[in-house]
Amino acid sequence: MKFIHLADVHLGASPDRGSSWNGRREEEIWETFRRLIGEIRDHPVDLLFIAGDLFHRQPLLRELREVNALFQSIPDTRVYLIAGNHDYMRKDSLYRSFVWADNVYFFKEEHLTSVKDPVCDVTVYGFSFHHQEIERELLFGAVPEETDGLHILLAHGGDDRHVPMNYRNLSAAGFDYVACGHIHKPNMPARDQIRFSGALEPIDRNDTGPHGYVEGQIVRGRLRTRFVPFACRSYLDVTIETDEETTQHSIEEEMKEAIAQNGPDNLYRIFLTGMRPPELLLIPERLKSLGNITEVTDMTRPAYDLQALLRQYSGTLVGDYIRHFQEKGELSVVEEKALYYGLVALLETGRP
Amino acid sequence: MKIDKIMIRNFGKIHDKTLELGDGINVLYGENESGKTTIHTFLKGMFFGISRSRGRAAKKDVYSTYEPWENPAEYGGTMWFTQGDGSFRLTRNFEQNHQRFELVEEDGGRTWDDPEALAELLGEVSEAVYDNTVSVGQLKSVTGTDLVHELKNYIASYEGTGDTSLDLGRASQMLKMSRKGFQVQADRTRKELLKEQEKLDVGIDYLEKEIDSLSDKQRQIDEKKKSLRLGDSGGDVLERHIRGAKKKKTLTMLLFGAAAVLFVLMGLVLTDTRMKIGSAAVGVILLLIGIFRNQQLQKEIRRRRRMKEKWMAKNKKVRSDKGAVESAIQDKRRQIESVQVQREELEEQLREMLPEELEIDAINLAMETIEALSSDMSDQVGRQLHDRTSRILSEITNGKYRDVRFDEAFQMTVNTGDRMVPLEGLSRGTLEQIYFSLRMAAGELFLGPEPFPVILDDIFGMYDEERLSGVLRWLHQEKRQIIISTCSRRELDVLEKEQIPYRGLLL
Incomplete structure (x- = not known):
């Protein structure tokens, strides 16, 4: 079993307005996402986790169609999606009515739900933002079901105003892997267990350092993860x-x-x-x-x-x-x- | 404070030379190039050390200039001086690799190896104060107008800064220039951001216009829908009509069929042949009418069916058109919103302080601070400086000039007893006297209860004999040690003539 975990793609963002390369950056962010899907098409993985803020703001219909078409182009991969605080599911959000391709699963609720992957022995958990901020500890007391296989949680947040997280509790809760988004700098609160993939492309000048995604794989019965730099610029x-x-x-x-x-x-x-x-x-x-x-x-x-x-x-x-x-x-x-x-x-x- | 003795070990071209100084006036006499300036530099070095300049400037700094020709490792000497109740011996070696500082209290026997101890002993006399008040050098200007200018600069910077080497005007010029540079940059960046904002606004306008035209379309569709009259349940109404017609058809068929059968049967039953035929004929006619009517109704049903189909098709088209327009409007709205998000981000960026603006703030703060401190200093120094300068000038000229006045713009006038003369109208000799009075006044302002010696480096060259005796008489009655260096014998001659006690030191 192999998966890719990414987050905070922020499609539609256009950083560095007023500088000579603005505008180019907006397209580059899309291009890197397309490039990643292309990579998955050539070297399929089983699961693709997108831990929120795929879009920089409310997605447009054509944008959803574009993304959905990309997902359709990797039919061997199941895509699990949640909405983050930037592309939160507002009342009129297109996320609510959009019909995704068969290989895409979107977690619509603002509380934790789970779904069993149809192929791999993996149960995926997730929730979406319905508001711009969630100050309550939504993940407090969250535990995986007592079934076999891997239990993977998708979570967006991690600061005071966006689903505060206690990594020690989260680590003890028993999820095999927690794929986090929201913090743009890649980091790893618990080795091979809780990771922020960081933004796929840096979104503003404060997002310094390398950016990319996390790749996970079962090696000799153990889950191993590694960060893969993928952004076109740093x-x-x-x-x-x-x-x-x-x-x-x-x-x-x-x-x-x-x-x-x-x-x-x-x-x-x-x-x-x-x-x-x-x-x-x-x-x-x-x-x-x-x-x-x-x-x-x-x-x-x-x-x-x-x-x-x-x-x-x-x-x-x-x-x-x-x-x-x-x-x-x-x-x-x-x-x-x-x-x-x-x-x-x-x-x-x-x-x- | 009084300097009792100096022993120069190695300094510039001087080595192993001892000079003993007395109270009151000391005259250091020697030809040009005999080392007077060297002795002045040595004295200052003893008090404040000799710091090295950085980089290329080091090649021509004081340290290099006076580095001894022989025995450079012993670069310095010793000075004995009295301060308060104590006598001290100060030894220094300036050589950068063998630096030494030793201050010994000769009676008490205390020793210090930290220059800080000497600074404490000197109290308010810092190096800058020394340059401005203790050590008085020649005026550099050659011509009268330059001299007036120099004097004005002198008083302006002394009043505003307590330091005649500073130039507030040029300092402020420099700050303004830096500020201007940052301002240009900041304006450019802001303009760029505003241009971006405008672009986004144009985008929003465009999208709104598109929404407007879509709304027009929506209205047209609504109108069309209204023209279809029957509303959403139109399909049902038309269906009901069809069903009604069908019912009518069935009913007609039953009615006429039944009547026809009845008459035909009646015809069979009746015995009268005419009646029989008549009844059968009525039955047949009724049947024919029934069939005809049926056909009519069938036609109507077909018509109504067609009508319904046509209506349904129209209705469906209107509906799908309406849906398409509505979702297009919704999408445009979302696009506007997404542009607005970008616009907000821009606004945020515009609200933030640019790095250049931080620099501008800092420069403004520097300018304000300098101005405030300098104006404090003018307030403190100004009045007293005027009073004392006037008094000293009056004393050294035997009351010939009574009063020196400076106005806001540092225009100076001198009261000659019967009229006010602007600086420009005075002779060089008088200007030199005013300069001397200013320097002495400035010194007094700084020097507290225990006056520092005053060191006059060849400043009387332009004085005639009368002026010279006036100034020497004045110096004589000052309660402080005076060190005059000169390359002419005139000072010595006047002192002899006026019978003023002094100590002569020949170089």
């Missing part, structure tokens, strides 16, 4: 350390290298940290043009020794300025930046 965070020798050019070179190394197709967030020469004024928009860069966050500080400056300039405006900020205690990001902006301006424009 959002990556690149941190560049600066020092007192740094120049605009050296940062640009380092960025170019990092992008070349990590793949020019990926989407990058750049973080600059460390000390920098006080007289260096970075031009961030130049950095943004070096690749698919969503944002550049400059957290560098001018290489000033504040205590030494305070000592040196005590009794003058510069001293007062440093003291003014130091007396605030813990500085907010804006305050810290203000401290250095002011210092650079005062000290770098001074008469020698």
Whole structure:
């Protein structure tokens, strides 16, 4: 028995509006889903679990037809579906009336129900969101039936406002596998037993790191799962350390290298940290043009020794300025930046 | 505080040189290039150390300039000074790999190896304060107008910052330029997002128009349906009509059939032949009428059947049309909704602060803070600086100039007793006197109960003899140690002539 578990495909999402690659991303998200179905067509698995948020919002009829046609193209695979908080089953949701292909089973209730797979010795459990939020612990006390075979639960949620989950209880409940969705970063609260597949494609710039699906298989009587990276791009965070020798050019070179190394197709967030020469004024928009860069966050500080400056300039405006900020205690990001902006301006424009 | 003695081990071109200084006026006399500036730098280095510049600037920094030619590992010397009730000995080696700091209290015997202890002893005199008040260098300007300008800058930055090396105008310029850069970026991003929003709005408009035209179609269908009159139960009504006609047909058949049979039977029973024939004929006629009527009714049934079929077909079409239009409208609505979701996401993005806007906030905070602190400083320093400068100027000129006034824009005028003269109208010598008064006034502002020595580096070059004696007499009655360095003998001559006690130090 072999299955694929995925979630949070978010068909219809169009991340990074306003950037040069917006629009392309919307199509890419569909394309990756099609590509996955194609993969299953070529190498069929028994079961396909989609743990919610297949769509980014209420699906349109043509979208459901498109997805259904894709499912129809893998007749050897049974597809189990639930609605998540994004594509929740509103009163007028097409999920309520849509007639799926024979190999598709959609869990319509907002409470746990189960169905026996017609071929494999597997019982599948699931529920769908009828609301945007479910704050109650819907899975509290959920246990599998006392029948033979595998018991697999599809669940969407895992945060305070979306079906809070207690992984220890869930793990003890006795399900052989819990296929979770909602959290976009792949993770594994219980090894080979509870997994978040993560979003199939990253949906926004906070979804950093690899994305894909989980593949499960019975190996020598035991269920083994593994994460398979499948997204066509990743959002990556690149941190560049600066020092007192740094120049605009050296940062640009380092960025170019990092992008070349990590793949020019990926989407990058750049973080600059460390000390920098006080007289260096970075031009961030130049950095943004070096690749698919969503944002550049400059957290560098001018290489000033504040205590030494305070000592040196005590009794003058510069001293007062440093003291003014130091007396605030813990500085907010804006305050810290203000401290250095002011210092650079005062000290770098001074008469020698 | 008083500096008693310095012993320069190795500093620049000077090595193993001891100078003993006295109370009151000390004159450090030497030709150009004899090392006066070296001694000034040494003194400052002893108090505050010599820090290295970063990167390329290190090649030309103070450290490199005064690195000793011989014996570079011993780069420094010793200074003896009195502060409060204690006398101290301070030894430093500036060499970066052999740095040493030792401060010894000579009577108490306490020793410190942390420069922080010296900073504490110096109290309010930080390095910047020292540069601005203790050590007085020459005015750099050559021409009168430049000098006026320099003096104005000096007073403006001193008032606003307590530090004449700062330039608030340029600092604020720099901040504004950075802010502008971020603003342009932020505006561009926002414009881009708004453009996206507009695109979505156009999409929504389009979908709504489509819904409108679908609604028109829906109305047309409704009208058509109304024109079919019979409503949803039309099929039943028409069926009832058919059934009625069928019943009528059966009834007619029964009635006429029965009557015909009756007459025919009657004909059989009757004996009168004419009657018999007549009765049979009536029976046959009735039968014929029955058949005819039956056929008529059959026709009507067929007509009604056709009517029903036609109606049913029309009704079915209307219904399916209506269903299609309704589901199309519903789908358009869903599409609008999906665009609206995107629009909300955009709005969310627009509500969020852009990274550039964070930088702008920080720059604004920096500008506000600098302005507020600087205005505090002006309030504190301004009045006192005016008063003291005026007093000192009056004292060194024997009351010739009484009052220096600065207005908001740092325009300065001097009261000569009978009229107010703007700075531009004064001679270079007088400007130098005002500069001196300002520097001394600034020093007094900072120096508390125990005045710091004042170190005057060749500042009297432009003074005529009268001005020089005025200023030296004034310095003499000041209760502080004065170190004058000069490359001409004029200061010594005037001091002799005025019989002012001093200690001469020949380099």
